[in-house]
Amino acid sequence: MVIEQLPDVMERFKRGEDFEIEFYGQGIERVVEFTFIGGDVEVGCLPAIESTPNSFSEIVHASEVSEILNGIARDFAESLLRVSPNLVSIEPFSCWLNGEF
Template sequence: MTSFNVVLVVPLTAELAAEGPSDPDYESVVMELCSRLAETDCVFRMAGFGQEQWPVDIRYDLSTLIEQLPDLLNGLRSNGSVEVDLYGQGVERTLSFVVNGDRVTAACASRTGWMPNPDVEEIDLAELLAMIESVAFEFAKFMRMVWPQCAKTAPFVDWVSVR
């Protein structure tokens, strides 16, 4: 059985962009950078809840995840509960995370014909945080290569320091 996991591996090198993002708004920056990442050999995978490989793409689904990453990290770090809505066509599932001590109860609700099996998994908090922080680190690393000035702003600058 495949337990929940998410992996992002960005290319080792990237061309410095001639200019920064067209809009400094957080969501716009994330969308633009994901579009750039989609044109590379970047690896982005999600799995779990009985499905070995989720039908995610870099341009849209990674962007959706990264847009919600600050809330996800804050929720996990504050021992609270948090949801991530992967609303992209074909994926359409909501992940709910509830921290209980050093464990996290993760639930997956699908809005497609695919049904998670199981629909609830238990994950070690440290392991889940390391996985999510790795995604944040990789994203910020790519930003530093493409838009170094933008990478010096929050939350991206904080993501570089998680390792």
């Protein structure tokens, strides 16, 4: 569920726009929100449904968020290369494999 959201998330990050990643798997049901504050990003983990308790947030430098997002993309593309090499030629996987985020 993260990989399908990643192209839009990475594009919004590049533009400096706030974004979120939704985790709706049973038992997880969380939304991770990313809000730009200057050169930093507030990362908040919120319940996707009101009956789920515990939300929290922390502030990290935007470069750390970039490294994490790029790492997820790169690692997925490298895994895809091993499992199904013919799919790596499809965008955005080919870009991710070449380090183009």
